[in-house]
Each structure stands twice: as structure tokens, then as C-alpha cells.
Amino acid sequence: MDKQRIENAVKELLAAVGEDVDRPGLVETPERVARMYAEVFGSLDQPEAFQDYKVFPVTVDPGLVMVQQIPFYSMCEHHLLPFFGHVTIGYLPSDKKIIGLSKLGRLVDFVARRPNVQEAMTSRIVGELQRILHPQGIAVSVVARHMCMEMRGINRGDLFTYTSRYTGVFETDLAMRREFQEEARRSDGNC
Numbered sequence: 001m002d003k004q005r006i007e008n009a010v011k012e013l014l015a016a017v018g019e020d021v022d023r024p025g026l027v028e029t030p031e032r033v034a035r036m037y038a039e040v041f042g043s044l045d046q047p048e049a050f051q052d053y054k055v056f057p058v059t060v061d062p063g064l065v066m067v068q069q070i071p072f073y074s075m076c077e078h079h080l081l082p083f084f085g086h087v088t089i090g091y092l093p094s095d096k097k098i099i100g101l102s103k104l105g106r107l108v109d110f111v112a113r114r115p116n117v118q119e120a121m122t123s124r125i126v127g128e129l130q131r132i133l134h135p136q137g138i139a140v141s142v143v144a145r146h147m148c149m150e151m152r153g154i155n156r157g158d159l160f161t162y163t164s165r166y167t168g169v170f171e172t173d174l175a176m177r178r179e180f181q182e183e184a185r186r187s188d189g190n191c
């Protein structure tokens with residue numbers, strides 16, 4: 001990531017909105033924003049595919065695995081404003097192969113830290129898990145608040161956007177899907 005270029009652009013942006021870029025409160029802002037962008041868009045500096053995971057063999061059939069309400073913060077690619085909420089991930093392993101649970105949280109960070117739309121984020125989680133685990137099925141749901149709908153534009157503070165993707169057994173076996181949804185609902189909070 002080209003931090004100097006971000007700094008120059010932020011300075012230009014502040015000047016363009018009519019700010020005095022030399023006033024004390026703003027002097028360090030371009031550099032600060034460059035550091036912030038390097039953090040919130042950190043995945044852009046990483047390889048295209050998620051790498052930071054471990055897969056373990058298990059001796060028994062593990063059944064449904066779910067990690068619920070994984071918090072995330074991302075940036076909407078249309079307005080560069082935050083959207084944030086929770087992701088719930090479930091999968092039914094195949095070949096008795098499981099992923100380290102914390103790596104699901106790391107995967108969520110990996111997909112979140114780039115300019116995004118919620119639908120793409122949801123699909124990307126599914127795509128990476130498919131590549132890594134080839135499980136019998138994957139279920140992912142995401143609930144989020146979008147600042148571009150709350151603090152500007154339609155200015156609605158009470159909107160929660162829900163997206164989900166199901167593959168494999170979660171598509172074909174309604175009982176499996178219902179188990180995921182009921183378990184996810186039980187842990188449901190607000191964003």
C-alpha cells in the first residue's frame with residue numbers, strides 16, 4: 001500500500017472540502033488516515049487467497065460445527081463508510097477434516113479488510129472455506145448495519161441487512177439448514 005500517496009490524497013480531500021490543512025488539529029491527520037487505511041484495508045497487501053489457517057484430522061465424525069456472532073468491521077466500496085456486524089459460520093466436515101476455530105475469525109477479518117459489499121463478503125467466506133475444507137456443506141449468515149444508510153442518504157438508523165449463503169447439505173437437507181438457522185437465531189443479538 002502506498003501510504004505517501006494516501007497522505008497526499010487526504011490532504012487534497014481536506015483542502016477540497018474547504019478545510020485549512022495547516023490548522024493544528026489537521027496537521028497529522030493525513031498521516032493518521034494513511035495508517036488507518038493500511039489497517040482497515042490490510043487484506044489488500046496480502047495474497048489473494050486466505051493463508052492463515054490450520055486443518056486438523058479428527059478420528060470421529062465431528063458433525064455440525066458452528067462459530068456464532070463473529071464480529072466484523074468493513075468498509076462499503078460505494079461510499080467508503082463502515083458497515084459492521086456479525087458473521088455466523090457453520091459447516092459439516094467431510095473426510096473428518098476440521099479447521100482451527102480461531103481461524104474462522106481470522107478468515108472473517110481477511111474478507112472484511114478491503115472495500116466491500118456485504119454480499120461479496122458473504123460469498124467470499126464460503127469460497128475460502130470450500131477451497132480449504134471441501135466440506136459436505138457450508139452455511140454463512142451475515143447481519144450488518146451500513147453507515148452509508150444511517151448517517152447520510154436515506155438516514156435510517158434502524159436497518160439491519162441480512163445476507164446468507166448455503167452450499168451442499170445446507171441446500172439439500174432442510175433439517176440441517178433448520179438446525180443452523182435455529183442455532184444462529186438463539187445466539188442472535190443486535191449488530
Ligand SMILES: Nc1nc2c(ncn2[C@@H]2O[C@H](COP(=O)(O)OP(=O)(O)OP(=O)(O)O)[C@@H](O)[C@H]2O)c(=O)[nH]1
Nearest residue numbers: 076077078083116117118119146148149152153154
Ligand atoms: N447491495 C449492496 N448495496 C450496498 C452495500 N453497501 C452500500 N450499498 C448501496 O450502494 C448503493 C449505491 O447507490 P448509488 O445510487 O450509486 O449511490 P448514492 O447516490 O450515494 O445512493 P444513496 O445511498 O441511495 O444516496 C446504495 O443503494 C447503497 O445503499 C452492500 O453491501 N450491498
Ligand SMILES: [Zn+2]
Nearest residue numbers: 076078079148
Ligand atoms: Zn455505502
